[in-house]
Amino acid sequence: MKKNFEKIFSLVLACVLILASVLIAVVYFNFISKKIFEDSTAHLEEIYGQVNSTFSTFVERNWNLLSDWGDRIAIVGDDDYTASFMAYEQGRWGFSEFYFVASDGSYIMPDGKRGALEEDCVPTGGEPVMASGTTSDGEEVTVFSVPVGENEFRGFRYSAVAAGYNNADMAASLKVDAFAGKAKCFVIRSDGSVLLSTQVGGSVFGNFLSYLRACGLEEETLASLSDDWENGRRGLIRCDVLGESSCILYLPIGYRDYFILSSVPMSAVSAGFLSVQQITMDVLVIIFLMVSASIIVLLVMRGRRLSRKNRLELRHRERMFDVLSNSVDDIFIMIDSEKFTVDYLSPNIERLLGIGCAEAKKNIRVLEKCAVNYNVIFPKEELDAIPINGNKYWECEYMHQTTGERRWYRMTIYNTSIGDVRKYVVVMSDRTLEQQMNQKLQEALNAAKSANEAKSNFLSNMSHDIRTPMNAIVGFSVLLEKDADNAEKVREYTRKITASSQHLLSLINDVLDMSKIESGKTSLNVEKFSLPQLFEELNIIIMPQAKAKEQTFTLRVKGAPPEEVIGDKLRVNQILINLLSNAVKYTQNGGKIDFTVCELPDTQPQFSKLRFQVSDNGIGMSEEFQKQVFAPFSREINSVTNKIQGTGLGMAITKNLVDLMGGIITVESKLGEGSTFTVELSFALPEKEEEDMWFRHRVSRMLVADDDIDVCRTIAEMMKDTGVDVEYTTDGRRAVEMTVEADRRGEDFNVILLDWKMPDMDGVETARAIRERVGHHVPILVLTSYDWSEIEDEARQAGINAFMPKPFFTSTFWQVIKPLFLGQADQVHTAKDVPPEIMNGLLFLVAEDNELNAEILTEMLKMEGAECDVAQNGQIAVEMFEASEPHHYDMILMDVQMPVMNGYDATKRIRASSHPDAAEIPIVAMTANTFAEDVRHAFDAGMNGHLAKPIDMAAVRELVGKLTKRTDGGADA
Amino acid sequence: MTSAAKRLTAFAFALVFVLAAFAACVPGGEKGDVLTLMGKKSDMEKSYMKRIFDLYEEKTGNRLEVIEIEDAEYEAEAEKRFKDGRGPDIFMHFNNADLGRFDVSENFMYLNGESWVGELTDSARAYCLDGDGNLLGLPFWESSVSGCYYNKTLLDSLGLKPASTQAEFDTLCRALADIGKTPICWAGNGCSWMYQFALDPVFADDPTLLAKLNSGEISYADIPEVKAMTEWISNAAELGWFGDDYLKIGWSEISDVIGSGDAVMTFIWDTWFYTDFAAGKYTVDDFALMPVFMNTVDGGTYEGGNLNMMMVNKNGGHIKTALEFLEFCATAENYNAAFDGISTVSCFVGQTTNIQSHMVTNASASIEAKERVSTAASKIMGYSADDVCAAFDSLFRKKIDVDGCVKLLDENRLRAAGK
Numbered sequence A: 001m002k003k004n005f006e007k008i009f010s011l012v013l014a015c016v017l018i019l020a021s022v023l024i025a026v027v028y029f030n031f032i033s034k035k036i037f038e039d040s041t042a043h044l045e046e047i048y049g050q051v052n053s054t055f056s057t058f059v060e061r062n063w064n065l066l067s068d069w070g071d072r073i074a075i076v077g078d079d080d081y082t083a084s085f086m087a088y089e090q091g092r093w094g095f096s097e098f099y100f101v102a103s104d105g106s107y108i109m110p111d112g113k114r115g116a117l118e119e120d121c122v123p124t125g126g127e128p129v130m131a132s133g134t135t136s137d138g139e140e141v142t143v144f145s146v147p148v149g150e151n152e153f154r155g156f157r158y159s160a161v162a163a164g165y166n167n168a169d170m171a172a173s174l175k176v177d178a179f180a181g182k183a184k185c186f187v188i189r190s191d192g193s194v195l196l197s198t199q200v201g202g203s204v205f206g207n208f209l210s211y212l213r214a215c216g217l218e219e220e221t222l223a224s225l226s227d228d229w230e231n232g233r234r235g236l237i238r239c240d241v242l243g244e245s246s247c248i249l250y251l252p253i254g255y256r257d258y259f260i261l262s263s264v265p266m267s268a269v270s271a272g273f274l275s276v277q278q279i280t281m282d283v284l285v286i287i288f289l290m291v292s293a294s295i296i297v298l299l300v301m302r303g304r305r306l307s308r309k310n311r312l313e314l315r316h317r318e319r320m321f322d323v324l325s326n327s328v329d330d331i332f333i334m335i336d337s338e339k340f341t342v343d344y345l346s347p348n349i350e351r352l353l354g355i356g357c358a359e360a361k362k363n364i365r366v367l368e369k370c371a372v373n374y375n376v377i378f379p380k381e382e383l384d385a386i387p388i389n390g391n392k393y394w395e396c397e398y399m400h401q402t403t404g405e406r407r408w409y410r411m412t413i414y415n416t417s418i419g420d421v422r423k424y425v426v427v428m429s430d431r432t433l434e435q436q437m438n439q440k441l442q443e444a445l446n447a448a449k450s451a452n453e454a455k456s457n458f459l460s461n462m463s464h465d466i467r468t469p470m471n472a473i474v475g476f477s478v479l480l481e482k483d484a485d486n487a488e489k490v491r492e493y494t495r496k497i498t499a500s501s502q503h504l505l506s507l508i509n510d511v512l513d514m515s516k517i518e519s520g521k522t523s524l525n526v527e528k529f530s531l532p533q534l535f536e537e538l539n540i541i542i543m544p545q546a547k548a549k550e551q552t553f554t555l556r557v558k559g560a561p562p563e564e565v566i567g568d569k570l571r572v573n574q575i576l577i578n579l580l581s582n583a584v585k586y587t588q589n590g591g592k593i594d595f596t597v598c599e600l601p602d603t604q605p606q607f608s609k610l611r612f613q614v615s616d617n618g619i620g621m622s623e624e625f626q627k628q629v630f631a632p633f634s635r636e637i638n639s640v641t642n643k644i645q646g647t648g649l650g651m652a653i654t655k656n657l658v659d660l661m662g663g664i665i666t667v668e669s670k671l672g673e674g675s676t677f678t679v680e681l682s683f684a685l686p687e688k689e690e691e692d693m694w695f696r697h698r699v700s701r702m703l704v705a706d707d708d709i710d711v712c713r714t715i716a717e718m719m720k721d722t723g724v725d726v727e728y729t730t731d732g733r734r735a736v737e738m739t740v741e742a743d744r745r746g747e748d749f750n751v752i753l754l755d756w757k758m759p760d761m762d763g764v765e766t767a768r769a770i771r772e773r774v775g776h777h778v779p780i781l782v783l784t785s786y787d788w789s790e791i792e793d794e795a796r797q798a799g800i801n802a803f804m805p806k807p808f809f810t811s812t813f814w815q816v817i818k819p820l821f822l823g824q825a826d827q828v829h830t831a832k833d834v835p836p837e838i839m840n841g842l843l844f845l846v847a848e849d850n851e852l853n854a855e856i857l858t859e860m861l862k863m864e865g866a867e868c869d870v871a872q873n874g875q876i877a878v879e880m881f882e883a884s885e886p887h888h889y890d891m892i893l894m895d896v897q898m899p900v901m902n903g904y905d906a907t908k909r910i911r912a913s914s915h916p917d918a919a920e921i922p923i924v925a926m927t928a929n930t931f932a933e934d935v936r937h938a939f940d941a942g943m944n945g946h947l948a949k950p951i952d953m954a955a956v957r958e959l960v961g962k963l964t965k966r967t968d969g970g971a972d973a
Numbered sequence B: 001m002t003s004a005a006k007r008l009t010a011f012a013f014a015l016v017f018v019l020a021a022f023a024a025c026v027p028g029g030e031k032g033d034v035l036t037l038m039g040k041k042s043d044m045e046k047s048y049m050k051r052i053f054d055l056y057e058e059k060t061g062n063r064l065e066v067i068e069i070e071d072a073e074y075e076a077e078a079e080k081r082f083k084d085g086r087g088p089d090i091f092m093h094f095n096n097a098d099l100g101r102f103d104v105s106e107n108f109m110y111l112n113g114e115s116w117v118g119e120l121t122d123s124a125r126a127y128c129l130d131g132d133g134n135l136l137g138l139p140f141w142e143s144s145v146s147g148c149y150y151n152k153t154l155l156d157s158l159g160l161k162p163a164s165t166q167a168e169f170d171t172l173c174r175a176l177a178d179i180g181k182t183p184i185c186w187a188g189n190g191c192s193w194m195y196q197f198a199l200d201p202v203f204a205d206d207p208t209l210l211a212k213l214n215s216g217e218i219s220y221a222d223i224p225e226v227k228a229m230t231e232w233i234s235n236a237a238e239l240g241w242f243g244d245d246y247l248k249i250g251w252s253e254i255s256d257v258i259g260s261g262d263a264v265m266t267f268i269w270d271t272w273f274y275t276d277f278a279a280g281k282y283t284v285d286d287f288a289l290m291p292v293f294m295n296t297v298d299g300g301t302y303e304g305g306n307l308n309m310m311m312v313n314k315n316g317g318h319i320k321t322a323l324e325f326l327e328f329c330a331t332a333e334n335y336n337a338a339f340d341g342i343s344t345v346s347c348f349v350g351q352t353t354n355i356q357s358h359m360v361t362n363a364s365a366s367i368e369a370k371e372r373v374s375t376a377a378s379k380i381m382g383y384s385a386d387d388v389c390a391a392f393d394s395l396f397r398k399k400i401d402v403d404g405c406v407k408l409l410d411e412n413r414l415r416a417a418g419k
Helices: A002-076 A079-093 A167-174 A208-214 A219-230 A271-327 A349-353 A357-362 A364-369 A380-384 A432-482 A487-518 A531-548 A569-585 A623-627 A650-660 A709-718 A732-745 A763-774 A792-798 A810-822 A851-863 A874-883 A903-912 A932-940 A953-963 B003-025 B047-060 B071-084 B097-101 B115-119 B122-127 B152-157 B166-178 B193-205 B207-215 B224-239 B251-260 B319-329 B332-338 B358-362 B364-370 B385-396 B402-416
Strands: A097-101 A106-108 A114-116 A129-134 A140-153 A156-166 A184-188 A194-197 A235-241 A244-252 A259-265 A331-336 A342-345 A391-399 A406-418 A421-430 A527-530 A552-558 A564-567 A592-600 A607-616 A664-670 A674-684 A701-705 A725-729 A751-755 A780-784 A802-805 A843-847 A867-871 A891-895 A923-927 A945-948 B034-040 B063-069 B090-094 B146-151 B182-185 B263-269 B287-290 B308-312
Touching (some): A002 A079, A002 A129, A002 A140, A002 A156, A002 A184, A002 A235, A002 A244, A002 A259, A002 A271, A079 A097, A097 A140, A129 A156, A156 A167, A167 A184, A167 A194, A208 A219, A208 B152, A219 A235, A271 A331, A331 A349, A342 A357, A349 A357, A357 A364, A406 A432, A432 A487, A527 A531, A531 A552, A531 A569, A531 A810, A552 A709, A569 A592, A569 A650, A569 A674, A650 A664, A701 A709, A701 A732, A725 A732, A732 A763, A751 A763, A751 A810, A763 A780, A763 A792, A780 A810, A843 A851, A843 A874, A851 A867, A867 A874, A874 A891, A874 A903, A891 A953, A903 A923, A903 A932, A923 A932, A945 A953, B034 B071, B034 B319, B047 B063, B047 B319, B047 B332, B071 B090, B071 B097, B090 B097, B146 B193, B166 B182, B182 B251, B193 B263, B224 B385, B224 B402, B287 B358, B287 B364, B319 B332, B358 B364, B385 B402
Parallel strands (some): A701 A751, A843 A867, A891 A923, B034 B090, B182 B263
Antiparallel strands (some): A097 A156, A106 A114, A129 A140, A184 A194, A235 A244, A244 A259, A331 A342, A331 A421, A391 A406, A592 A607, A607 A674, A664 A674, B090 B308, B146 B287
């Protein structure tokens, strides 16, 4: 209010000042103009007063001359003299003609020429005359005449003498150089008729009064002029002549009704004065302009300063708003309601919705592109319907244009009015977190429901699955007691109880495994392991199962995968066994199971991506079941699967383990036709060791004979890096020929690798033929995926030096042929060859708090020929060890979870004790937990191995063979 | 009859025949002579021509065989006849450039010593002279005076008077323009005569210029008055002295403009007021005559009429009779009878029966002093009214400047003259 008042006051003040300035200027210039006019007209009057005086003098002089000449002529009375005299005077005074004039106007000139003057030119009443006349040649002249006494010239009676003066000469006497030559001067009579004009060609002016009328002079003014002239009054009028302000001055000559009339444009009259006025005015204008310019400049500078300040402030605010908006996920828009153009748009729109800020500013409707649930996000009708200062909001879902991310916004549109300008302020409040939280809550709710259902299902399943073997165990235990005397039945019952127990154990293991994985407590035990060894172990496990169902199990390696990788071998093994076991389990007798391994291209040089594919032609899965095949406790229910035991957790565990390793698992299956499970896992590669043993042992050429050409090519590919030249054939006979040919050329193969089962001529026969043709100097190996024990003797007799399991790996190959080149061919064996009597005579210290378990273990050790001392907890075990004689115990079997002191601590105490065997005595953990971290904890505590409960004596034997360096019973005892 | 008598009789017959033949061969004005007179068909249809022919035949008993040739074919046919020796006794032609087609000195008699020469007005006589001052024929034609005809009534009401000098004329035009009057009705649309009015004094006053121009010794550009005239016309147009629509004004519009008083003056001839002028607000009585001023001569000029001359074929068979015919025509009684009631400026000093306009009569002193024979259009070889109009039209439309206009006038002239 106060500001408005100040503005109005300033405006009024400025107007008053300007008006006052203009008023003063007008008064001043009026005064000056009036003064200038007065001075100018006085100047004009003065000048033409002098002109008038000069002209009057001229007239008087002419009359006087004429009077003198008349007198003289009369006195002389000699016509000839008169003629010569007047000729002389004409030359002296410049008149055109001289006349002796009779009273009737007729005249005679000195040369005798006669004529007649106009009536006006004849003096009457004794007064001299000045009038317009015409010469004898028709030239217009001004005639001066004076009466003289009656006289005679050449017989002509005259009463007056007259002289005609050229009008141009006359006009010259009236000409005034002042007023820039713009002054027109006339000698006129009272009726306006023009006698003389100073203007060049001015003779065309006949009547000045008429001309002024034609020029548009008002009748009143003309009447006034006429009146003045009629009455012989001098005067000066200022009037517009032909649109130009002029000053007309008229002065009576004093003879008859003749006037000197001057018409001068005011601009010429006041030129001098006006120039002063103009200069004054110019100076004032310049001062005024300078002052105005200064004020304007100051105002503009102030305005620009304010504007700059405002702009800066605005930019700061905008910047601050940009920063603020960038730091939040809300979007702010200001839209002009009329043009629907964007006045402001927070820059975070690009980050949040993937729409360029500039693009959106051009057309805000571009937002509609990413609106999910609206086609039109700014419906004009609805916007226009929002009352001033009102608002409207709705929820809208958007999809990020580049990332596809979904975001939810509450769009609130405020209809604001600033001045008369209406704007829509749009606030897009981010509701994504809220929405996501709601979704998560919903999902959590669903999950909880699902978990609850799963739990119910689990309990139901577990109830059934646990009760089933337990029922068998309990039932057969009862029967065992009843038929204890019947040895055959006892063996049958015991076998069934054992089978049920194994199933129950695997069920429990799976449940625990699953529980552990789902709780996120599973970690991977990553270490270098050998793929060939892994495949060998798989082969050992799966081959018997497949063989039992007369299924064909083929393990195939494509390309040249690395032989050693870094990963969790145990878990990889678990994954693959699960898949392969299922394949065996769900494939009918005589079916086919293929296990293919190949390396996929990987962009990371230090990694190898392997694809494991297990295919079978078994019962397959329905499409519905394929969707939940990896869900826990999911088992397809049909007539076949109902007869197959399973927990329904295997594939869930497999899937979780693959996920844990960052791999993927997929399944393709068709009901009744079989299934294919594909697992892709990435493994880190160990640093390569330099392998120049092939060269060092002079192995440069080898022959491969396998009816499967792919196998031949794979071997050749895998051997490429070793520098060994591989020749291959798919036919045994051809292999013999190639060997003979090589021998004949003296380029023997360094080693020959033969497939066992080839058509026409198998590996054994081929080997025999080779030995017969070329002798025994070339090592021959048989490549087989079968158990070669049954043909081993025959093979060795045929000349085969060693066996090699499929698939082919260079490392395995080297391990097999290395002894041959070193002369140790017969010393090849594996850990599975540990003899059963290896534990005979060993003394174990068993730390087990569970008496039943301790008793079982004691009995089982006794069955192996070993003895044991039992400690009820870790503390006792430590004390017993410390109290024992050196080398008293061969091994300590340490339960982990025990009262008083657990197994880890006890081990640490043992390792830390001063007993001579403290550092070397093998300590093996016994735990129900078979997870990698449990194994790691065991090793960390100083243990040497790990056994899972229930204890498998085969595993114990293997550990003994490994840890005690015994190869046969009692060797070290 | 004796042989001597026969011989005498034969001699007498032979003598009679010889005398008869001799008598027939002697030129003379014997009654019953037949004179041939050739003229354009349209010219021969003029009433005063028919009157004088009839009068001659009636009074002399001689017969005039008038050979009327179509206007368009006249020059070529006449030239052909003279070349073939079939020229008429009396040949009618204007004293213009086309007369050059005929070998004047070889074909026509100079009439300087004829008794009727004093009967001619100065301007009529001057018109009929060749470049050497020889009188080529008897002017027997209606005549007029071309000049600046002005509305005297209007001019008087405006307090203005006619001009007697170029300066006065310019002042007059300026004064009229100042008060909103169009000073001059300038027929800029195809009317060419104004230009020749101004050029007449240039060539009439200095016949050597004409000879040099026609011989190609000089061009228009070498004659200051030509450029002066062109500049004046250009300036007058610029200053509005011709009004705003002067380029639209043609022959048929002049009457309205002048009669209504929209323009005060125009450059025309006196007989126009009796043949083509339709009185409007002003009648012919309101007009007066002053000289034409176009900056070529300070005192202004009038152009005398173009007169058809009766020329005597010096190779004709009836020279004496032909000369007698001319004398007959130059007799006051006869020409007054012929021109009785005809509106024309007098060609003969004793001409009294013709009607001469008050405008010419009132300006007779001025006319006598300032009239020039029509020279430019008739004597300049290659002078084409259309070409002159075209050149000035380009100037008015500012396609060319003054120098360009003079150059174009020259180019057009030379082209038309076949140079």
